[in-house]
């Protein structure tokens with residue numbers, strides 16, 4: 001496939017999205033950019049432990065972080081895991097919000113800030129093996145500390161197993177004060193009270209009067225952030241919603257201002273953004289790497 005002439009603007013198909021990008025380019029130092037991890041920065045793989053950021057991601061985050069008001073990975077994973085899988089441990093000014101905004105990396109203190117977990121997490125941890133043994137013994141549990149994710153991708157019938165587990169896992173979660181977060185062949189039982197929309201709004205509030213708010217995501221758990229961008233737009237803050245497109249979550253495609261082709265497309269779009277911010281109109285542009 002040939003690259004579009006203007007890879008930054010070409011994917012945008014709405015006037016609101018174009019206005020959001022223009023506002024970001026006009027004042028990048030007051031812009032917020034939030035990025036999901038799995039399926040957006042990292043290609044989807046069968047085993048969550050094998051997920052790694054697309055090879056171009058670390059470099060482009062390094063270029064963008066000093067140019068933007070806030071650049072953050074907003075993920076359903078624990079903070080430390082994403083810092084490791086994205087290879088961004090030393091990355092100055094990159095923020096990471098984990099567990100759908102429940103926890104955050106405090107770079108200054110060098111530690112993760114997280115609230116005390118509700119007892120329901122431990123109760124579900126104990127009850128889950130018995131329930132899965134009866135209903136879907138080949139489903140895999142990813143214990144994320146603050147939540148338990150049940151994956152069906154590696155079962156012989158991923159979709160069917162996912163559907164079979166939906167109601168019983170919702171009941172189990174509810175009985176212990178948790179909620180179910182559905183995703184790409186995953187049902188995650190997690191504490192209530194946080195979502196990616198809240199995490200994105202918190203980043204915008206902390207910055208104060210952002211010039212633009214952008215979110216890039218691929219999955220149902222990103223919808224709250226998509227909605228937050230729309231709500232901010234309704235309140236007068238320009239914004240852009242970008243979907244990392246996949247056949248697995250077609251419902252997101254119509255909800256975005258731009259659709260790019262998975263994590264490779266996201267990396268190219270972010271690179272085009274970094275390139276645009278590195279032009280003479282933006283004297284604070286990215287440093288030129290040594291030859």
Ligand SMILES: O=P(O)(O)OC[C@H]1O[C@H](O[C@H]2O[C@H](CO)[C@@H](O)[C@H](O)[C@H]2O)[C@H](O)[C@@H](O)[C@@H]1O
Pocket residue numbers: 036037038039043044045046047048049051074075076077142144149151153183184185186188219221
């Ligand atoms: O908010 P995210 O950063 O997108 O995290 C959401 C879930 O992503 C992971 O699962 C997904 O990616 C796996 C690795 O590619 C894949 O095997 C799985 O099918 C996907 O659902 C992660 O394992 C979950 O814990 C996250 O909640």
